[in-house]
Amino acid sequence: MRAPAGAAVREGGYAVADGAPPQVERGPGWALARTEAGLTSAVVGLHGWGAEPEAADAVRxxxxxxxxxxxxxxxxxxxxxxxGASVHVTLVVLTRDDVRPWALKEAIGCVVRGDAVRVTFPDGEELVL
Known part of the structure; x- marks a missing residue:
């Protein structure tokens, strides 16, 4: 991505909706929203994202x-x-399975060299972009 100085970079996951307000959780480099029915949307920063508390949240x-x-x-x-240029890599999840974003952040490898990105999943599968 190329951006002028002072620009903010923001990336969102999928919106989830329900009759009751979705539960929101956040941590260093990740955020999730979960409905009472268990539908969960999560974003996990794999590269280029800050770990400050305000760097991950949810819009309600x-x-x-x-x-x-x-x-x-x-x-x-x-x-x-x-x-100038920067590279941000994000894992975006939409599932009804139990999601632990902090575990995904630790288990998924991401190496960036220039514009090349290599993502390694826990089962050993690699994705090269």
């Missing part, structure tokens, strides 16, 4: 989603960009 909305009156979308935020 009311009456903004066709699937339920309460919705939330997790996101990552990199504050004021110094300008």
């Amino acid at each position: 909305e009311v009456e903004a989603n066709a699937y339920g009156p309460h919705s939330a979308t997790p996101y990552l935020l990199a504050g004021a960009h110094p300008g």
